[in-house]
Amino acid sequence: MSRILKVLIFIVGIFVFFEVGLFASYSVISSDGVNVDEIISTQIDEVNDFIGSLTGKKTLSEQETLNVTNDDKVALILNNMTNLSVNLGSVTAKVSSGDDGNQTVTLTAIATKDTQITSGGAILIVPEQTYSITATATGEVYSSGKVEIDTTTIALKEKMVLYNQNSTNTAGGSIDNLVQYAQNNTTNNNTTMANNTTKKTRA
Template sequence: MPRIIKFFLFLIMFLAFFEAGLISSYTLVTSKPPDIEKLIEMQIDTVSSLLDSGKNLTSTITGGPEEVKIINNADVADALKAKTKLDGINIRSLNATTTHDTGLENIEINITATGYRENQTGGTGQIVIRATEQFTVTAAARAETRSSGVWVDVNTIRILSVTRIY
């Protein structure tokens, strides 16, 4: 069998085992059935954001990302809350950075924020005391530059990760 066919078969088997491991580990960690479409979409978004960062390699090497002020932070917080299905987003924790030139009209930004989920008490009548769960939300979006900051197009927000803070 030619080497190229062996390589592609190896690559296909590697991806199949990787995806099976990802799905099973998600099930073990969350104790919930996995949403396979969402897991694959998250992987594609992560890989595409890594590939997009290579476009601005020169600006990344010469300096870190530039912090920008979000003008419509309440709308952004509401959009993040709706897309992550959390109970709320702390507006004070909203932070936006970009590696693009802020002199351009439209830029890509990365958004980080802290979200929370209120506790759900069980229906058995027991009182359960737990701290409110907190999450770090990372997203990407397109924004228009204005004189006082950036106006985020909430329809372009893509959630990259939602990580529980312990």
């Protein structure tokens, strides 16, 4: 018997011994019967995660965005829902689970509200406002990192203004108003306290 064959038989023996011990311990701990498929599937997943950690491959839930195979249809649906122009290249999809199959997908995209202006006799279409859109949908997620969205399940969750040409920084304006409001309240409170102190002194 060759040396390589002996090594292979030794490895197979260790593997069989390990599996028998695992099934025996599972049957002792669990009151239910041994679910062979579940145990093997769990081991395969753990091996895949270990290999992925060595190769640097990210799981589906860790990827910044999945490859949306029907992004053109998704963008069209978002256009109709928001009455905006969605940037096709900005459509991203993310899942919270590392498993493949049918599951909920979070969609994000950048869209603009366009306006027409006349310049030199020509009509130009320029973005008046820029929006960030967030939606959810059901999608078929593949282990390769691709996802096909069921466009009939798309539900709009948020539409937020990022830029408005009539107000250079919408968010900043809101913060400025909040700061101004706080300062006015502080000034009014200080004035009221000073008046009350004056009245008490006179009394």
